[in-house]
Amino acid sequence: MSANPESIQQANLSHEELIAQVKDQMPDEETLYDLAELFKVFGDTTRVRIMCALFEQELSVTDISELLGMGQSAISHQLRLLRSARLVRSRRDGKMAYYSLDDEHVREIFDKGLAHIEER
Numbered sequence: 001m002s003a004n005p006e007s008i009q010q011a012n013l014s015h016e017e018l019i020a021q022v023k024d025q026m027p028d029e030e031t032l033y034d035l036a037e038l039f040k041v042f043g044d045t046t047r048v049r050i051m052c053a054l055f056e057q058e059l060s061v062t063d064i065s066e067l068l069g070m071g072q073s074a075i076s077h078q079l080r081l082l083r084s085a086r087l088v089r090s091r092r093d094g095k096m097a098y099y100s101l102d103d104e105h106v107r108e109i110f111d112k113g114l115a116h117i118e119e120r
Helices: 005-011 015-025 029-041 045-056 061-068 072-084 104-118
Strands: 088-093 096-101
Touching (some): 045 061, 045 072, 045 088, 045 096, 045 104, 061 072, 072 088
Antiparallel strands (some): 088 096
């Protein structure tokens, strides 16, 4: 197996040059902070369950609370967090609010995580 030209080039770099090269490729601190905050939202089973339900259908708070067997105030709290992370959105129809995924990126993020977990 021959060495990758890129790995040969990197092997010839000094330690300081290598560190500088890696640092240049990394996102800035604010972006990394925002990414960590996004992943924190996925760190709650209730929020993950809500997203799973919304993959299937646009639902109201009442629908979600019934589906998950939880109180409406608890569901509303979790939906606020999901909305602030731009993972779900709502639309109003009269007095009812219906929730859905914000966009297809949400499903892609979820599916990649699930594929990683199921990889064994």
